Amino acid sequence: MARYVRVKGGEKNEKSGKRWTREELDEVLKLYLSDSNLGIHERNPDLQKLANHLGRTVRSVEAQLLMFRNLDKHGDYGYGNMNKLCKTLWEEYLNSVKYK
Numbered sequence: 001m002a003r004y005v006r007v008k009g010g011e012k013n014e015k016s017g018k019r020w021t022r023e024e025l026d027e028v029l030k031l032y033l034s035d036s037n038l039g040i041h042e043r044n045p046d047l048q049k050l051a052n053h054l055g056r057t058v059r060s061v062e063a064q065l066l067m068f069r070n071l072d073k074h075g076d077y078g079y080g081n082m083n084k085l086c087k088t089l090w091e092e093y094l095n096s097v098k099y100k
Contacts, residue, residue: 015055020064022085024054028061029089032068040065 031050032038040047042058051061067083071090 013055013057016057016060020083020085022089024056025064025083025085025089027054028064029068029093032065032072033093038065040069 027050031046035046038044038046040062042048042062047061047065048058051058054061064083064086067086068090071087
């Protein structure tokens, strides 16, 4: 995969500014859960592949992964602009693990 280069002012694509779907966030959660030591940064090839697959920017996938990491470590997201669907998916995941 080509080396990732950060774009000044941020990347844009056809999905920029559009809400994340449940299916997209589910893919992000699966990536997060697949590796507890996942390096959440724009140069991570798994993150880049997922961004390409979803048609999202690398930075936006990175942001969603960070939301899941905050939910995992702190149970909340400190910036106040938490994607409510992220929180719902995280709670569903916790409930599925709790009752296994």
